[in-house]
Amino acid sequence: MKKYDFKIHLASHFGMCFGVRDAIIKTRDSFGVKGLTILGQLVHNPIVSEELNRNGVQKADLQKPANEIKGTVVITAHGASTKDKKAWESNDRKIIDTTCPLVHKAHQALNQLVASGYFPVVIGKKDHAEVKGLIGDFPRSLVVQTDADIPNVPDKKKIGIVSQTTQRIDKVELIVESIRSFRKDSDVKFVDTVCAPTKNRQTSAQELSKRCDLVFVVGGTNSNNTIQLVNTIKEFGSHPIHIQRASDIDPCWLEGYYNVGLTAGTSTLKETVMEVYETLEVISQNKFSNKKENIVC
Ligand code: SF4
Known part of the structure; x- marks a missing residue:
């Protein structure tokens, strides 16, 4: 038997999606560049991380620019806030930006909401690099990870919501509906940024x-x-x-x-x-x- x-x-x-694939290709093209440093984790994949280690690629914290890091630094596919990108700009450094175009779109959507007077809300994981990048330019924004965060949504006339690109759209839509029920008098606008x-x-x-x-x-x-x-x-x-x-x-x-x-x-x-x-x-x-x-x- x-x-x-x-x-x-x-x-x-x-x-693998095209965003991660392209970020890896751009980084591999720079293997051998002295002091090549990734700002964060290029992708959440241990096999790629091992390849980067084997090729002598360094790692640094995106949120903590370090003067001693010169040469070439890589912004990951998860993206970064404009504030963090600017903080790394220096005559001593070249920046390779591998932000996925669909993460860029999420940034643009949030920027437009804020420019139109909406209070920024991001549905996603609070400690995730992409979410930190999305809210990085908006210190008075809110991240909603679960229903437990909904009572923290402030009483604002206009509430603008985007999502981390890798969230489940069915869960995101449920959270949006809960926010609408919680803030019945607000104009709640949701832009679907799940990729x-x-x-x-x-x-x-x-x-x-x-x-x-x-x-x-x-x-x-x-x-x-x-x-x-x-x-x-x-x-x-x-x-x-x-x-x-x-x-x-x-x-x-x-x-x-x-x-x-x-x-x-x-x-x-x-x-x-x-x-x-x-x-x-x-x-x-x-x-x-x-x-x-x-x-x-
Ligand atoms: S946003 Fe989507 S397509 Fe882009 S890197 Fe993330 S998972 Fe891939």
Whole structure:
């Protein structure tokens, strides 16, 4: 009797988006430049971080400009506030700005809302680099991460809302509705800044959850959109397993499953997803051979 007997279903949209891809390409083009420094984490992906380390790329805190850092610094795909960008400007430095165009659009949307007299609200994770960049030029703004933050929305005539680009649009819309109910007398304007790659991957994850009893989600443990995919799969009735790379897979997890899904966050390299796919294929053919084969599941 075969120990493993499952089909693998790959999500229709998965893995690295154009914004992260282009940020990595621009950074790789500068490998070898003396003192190349990333301001923050280029992407939330441990494999890319390891590649940067191997190539001698330094890291610094975007919010703490350091005089001793000269040469070339990189603004990540998550973007930065104008204030933070200006603080790094110096005759001793070249700045490579890899901000994703869709993060730029979120900045523009928030700027326009503020210019039109709206109080700025950002729906997203308070400690995320993109959110810090969005609110960085507006010290009197508010970040709403969960419903628990809604009572903090001030009593203003005009409230303008944008979202972190990698939030789930269904959750964002619920929060917007709650803000509208809480501030009934305010003019609440919402500009949808959740990016298309995030939406596509979310929709595909929902479809996958309906077809599969187990779904592997590949991505960094601190990648917001990867975590959102894990949550979606759980909510849509399947069982997610969050891994960062193929070597994380324990074949024991797969015993008794017939339909296994595979998806990945927007910062996950295609090669990493393909390695996971190939590992699952080997297990499904009962040809798995490494030290884990002797594990009694
Ligand atoms: S997840 Fe969306 S906003 Fe972020 S880098 Fe990718 S395309 Fe751009």
